[in-house]
Amino acid sequence: MRILPSRRAAIGASAATLALALSARGGATAQPALAGGFERDRQSVLAMSGTFHVRFETRETVPFVADYEPLEPSISAGNEVVRVVEDTGSTIRLQHILVVSHGGADIVVRHWRQDWVYEPRHVLAYTGDDRWRLQPIASAERRGKWAQIVYNTDDSPRYGALGAWEHDYGVSRWTSVRGLRPVARRDAVADRPYSHYSCVNRHAITPNGWVHEQDNAKIGARNGALVTFVHETVLNSYNRGDDFPISAADDYLAATQPYWDAVRGLWDERIAEFSGLWLQEADQTGAASGPPLMQLAEQVQSGDLALDAAIRRAREIVADTTRQP
Numbered sequence: 138m139r140i141l142p143s144r145r146a147a148i149g150a151s152a153a154t155l156a157l158a159l160s161a162r163g164g165a166t167a168q169p170a171l172a173g174g175f176e177r178d179r180q181s182v183l184a185m186s187g188t189f190h191v192r193f194e195t196r197e198t199v200p201f202v203a204d205y206e207p208l209e210p211s212i213s214a215g216n217e218v219v220r221v222v223e224d225t226g227s228t229i230r231l232q233h234i235l236v237v238s239h240g241g242a243d244i245v246v247r248h249w250r251q252d253w254v255y256e257p258r259h260v261l262a263y264t265g266d267d268r269w270r271l272q273p274i275a276s277a278e279r280r281g282k283w284a285q286i287v288y289n290t291d292d293s294p295r296y297g298a299l300g301a302w303e304h305d306y307g308v309s310r311w312t313s314v315r316g317l318r319p320v321a322r323r324d325a326v327a328d329r330p331y332s333h334y335s336c337v338n339r340h341a342i343t344p345n346g347w348v349h350e351q352d353n354a355k356i357g358a359r360n361g362a363l364v365t366f367v368h369e370t371v372l373n374s375y376n377r378g379d380d381f382p383i384s385a386a387d388d389y390l391a392a393t394q395p396y397w398d399a400v401r402g403l404w405d406e407r408i409a410e411f412s413g414l415w416l417q418e419a420d421q422t423g424a425a426s427g428p429p430l431m432q433l434a435e436q437v438q439s440g441d442l443a444l445d446a447a448i449r450r451a452r453e454i455v456a457d458t459t460r461q462p
């Protein structure tokens with residue numbers, strides 16, 4: 138996930154146009170299976186909220202281009218607050234906020250957002266070349282399943298995919314279909330040869346939190362064709378803890394809630410207008426909309442900019458950095 142210098146949270150209702158597009162209500166698992174169903178799935182999603190110590194592990198494993206040398210494994214850690222910012226029953230939004238203590242100060246960094254939608258009619262999916270599209274899902278295909286749609290720090294889109302929760306052998310886990318996503322910031326800043334990933338995601342609930350596992354094929358151009366350079370595994374572990382400045386994250390959420398509500402609505406309107414969008418990317422930083430939208434949030438939080446003025450400027454930024462896919 139690309140981490141832009143950032144801040145805080147979105148709370149509230151999204152634009153009605155995209156809500157109608159993304160949300161809708163209308164296979165048996167191997168034995169021994171536990172009781173499943175809609176409510177058990179919901180509780181598994183909600184179990185990912187809370188306060189956590191997080192360990193991020195990435196490892197490039199098998200190269201598929203002869204002259205490519207896999208990177209050394211990377212391990213980092215941090216503290217993260219994950220709040221339910223909306224729950225309508227069939228749609229659950231979780232906002233992640235990193236909290237870092239440095240030099241006696243608490244630094245709050247608005248991180249990614251994950252939306253979970255039950256039996257969606259469409260999924261906002263990355264299709265390559267800085268483009269996302271609302272992909273229709275057939276009724277039979279979406280029955281009993283959940284889409285996860287992930288957004289960047291500024292609520293611009295990142296990736297989305299359909300998948301199913303399974304509750305068997307003592308574990309609740311959701312596994313996505315394979316889908317595309319843009320390169321993570323860890324690769325963008327290093328100017329790697331890959332242009333995007335082909336991924337399978339898994340979220341599994343553990344006794345003390347949850348894990349996010351990724352199986353990534355890193356893809357880029359070589360001799361006029363797209364090739365897989367290397368496979369990568371990612372394991373992000375969230376273990377419950379409360380011995381860090383949680384209030385700093387919650388204070389940020391409260392102070393910036395109206396602004397991020399409006400920004401999310403702007404993105405929703407734009408996506409609904411185009412049934413997706415093209416998003417301008419900035420070299421080594423990710424979405425070009427990120428830095429200016431995050432800066433506006435800082436100004437709203439500090440009181441240096443009125444909310445109405447910030448929203449007007451945010452509308453211009455979204456319009457300037459997007460177009461029809």
